[in-house]
Amino acid sequence: MASACGDLIIAGDEECEDGNTTSGDGCGGTCRLEEGFKCPTVGAPCLTTVCGDGIVEGTEQCDDGNRDMGDGCSPLCGREPQCVDGVCTAICGDGVMLPGDTSEACDDGNSRSHDGCSSTCQLEEGFTCALIENDPPSTMSLPLVLRDFRGYDLPASDGLPRGHVDFENANGSETGIVQALLGVDGKPRYAKAGVSSSTTHGQVAFDQWYRxxxxxxxxxxxxxxxxxxxxxxxxxxxxxxxxPLDNDGWVAFGKEPRRTDGSGVPRNFSFTSETRTWFEYKGTEELTFLGDDDVWVFINRRLALDLGGVHGPMSGRINLASKAVELGLQVGRVYEVAVFQAERHTTGSNYRLTLDNFLARRSECVANCGNGVVDPGEACDDGVNDGSYNTCARGCVLGPRCGDSIVQTQYGEQCDDGNTRSNDGCSAFCRLELP
Structure with a gap:
């Protein structure tokens, strides 16, 4: 019979069993899978998963075999909202609760049960769940796809062509490089075909920036x-x-040298970045960006900010209420904001993104430690949790006990071999056994 996490028996809300209660090894201290891992074999070490290999495993909600955003499966293998002009389809696990929708009682951004919000986005007992828009967390993380390029000053070598013509080449601020609407694939569309451009060199070259x-x-x-x-x-x-790519990309393979920045520090220049998030429009949102080089912000797939070209730090602010008609925004609907950036020339690189009131309805659930019930995420809960011997400690973690691999003579222990089995030299009560 399973008695606790670490006993090599998967039971209750456990998702894995590697024979210990150590976190950070793929199977956490309460035998729940940790992000980025799979634990297919009881008692064996957990393995890392590879998002983008087309195989859904571990904590992944999806895996469509690519690193694109806005196609329903994020580059972190999580479900994305699917919206057209603010009208979205309710998708459990995408981290967005739609206004007026009653099919989801919660949505915590995953499709796992026993964490307060079930795999079908229904509330589970033993948890308190709050909407993030009512109680915003201290941090939020957005997926970021970076693409590293070799500068144009690098010759062809080792089977690679000459560096990209748009990087480490021309200088100068230049708006109008991209069209006013994103393409069907959610990427910026080149607007300078057949037109003179001071910093870009044709559609074929530009189409490689974010693909x-x-x-x-x-x-x-x-x-x-x-x-x-x-x-x-x-x-x-x-x-x-x-x-962000100083130790990644072509530099990591020895195919591109680092270049010194304005402070003389070797850096990896020549890259693009792309990030996205979704929000429920209320008319109070403002977005501010300061950075270099090119920056384009699209809201509801429409161009809202154009800081194109190779330049020093430039800033722009978008007050969504003042652009609501232009961007096709209606209060109470959910929209996507997409930020595309490029770092194309030495010697500086700045990035400051400020999102004011860009929130969507999403659940965050916390186990009810102290209610006398061992809820998911808790190692124990005796209702007191005072940490006395062989009881539960504050935070619903196990207190000092026989079986914790620590000989505690003050509690009468003569041995402790890390288990509570008898007939192995140290009894189930941590007393020495005769041979």
Whole structure:
């Protein structure tokens, strides 16, 4: 019979069993899968999953075999909202509860049960669930797809063509590079075909900026962490040294040298970035961006901010209420905001994104520790949780006990071999056994 996490028996709300209660190894301290892992074999070490390999496993909600955004499955293998002009389809696990929809009682951004919000987005007993828009968290993370390029000053070598013509080449601020609407694939469309451009060199070259192209770019998926400002609904990421690929991309393969920034630090320049999020429009939202080089912000697939060209830090602000008609926004509907950026020339790289009131309805559930019931996420709960010997401690974690691999003579223990089995030299009560 299963008695606790670590006993090599999967039972109750457990999703894995690797024989210990150590977190950070793929199977957490309460035997729940940790993000980015799969644990197919009881008692064996967990394995990392590979988002983008087309196989749904571990904590992945989906895996469509690519690193694109806005196609229903994010590059982090999570479900994305599906919306057209603010009208969305309710999708359990996409982290967005639609206004007026009654099919979801909650949505915590995953499709796993026993965490307060079930795999069908219904409330589970033993938890308190709140809407994030009513109680915003201290941080939020957005998926970030980066594509690394080799600069145009690098010659063809090792089977690779000459560096990309749009990177480490021309300089100058230039608006009008992209069209006013995103393409059907959710990517910016080139607007300078047949027209003179001071910093770009044709549609074929531009179409590679935000699309995986063998031997031209290498894509890397990361997350963009935004911090909540004071006690507001404003979140911001800022960096005056935005070089997320210093140890990745072509540099990691020795196919591109680092270039010194304005402070003399070797950096990996020549890359693009793309991030997206969804929000329920209320008419109070503002977006501010400061950075270099090119930056384009699309809201509801329409161009809302154009800071194109190769330039130093430039800023722009979008007050959505003042652009509601132009962007096709209606209060109470859910829309996508997509930010496309490019770093095309030395020697600086700045990135500051500020989102004010860009929130959607989403659930965040917390187990009710102290109610005398061992709820998911709790190792124990005796209703007191005072941490005395062989009881539960504060936070619903196990207190000092026989079987914790620590000989506690003050409690009468003579041995402790990390289990509560007898006939192995140390009894179930941590007393020495005669041979």
């Amino acid at each position: 995986d192209t063998p031997n031209v770019n290498l894509s890397v998926v990361k997350q963009l962490p935004l911090s909540r400002i004071d006690n507001t609904a404003t979140y911001e990421y800022r960096s005056a040294s935005f070089f």
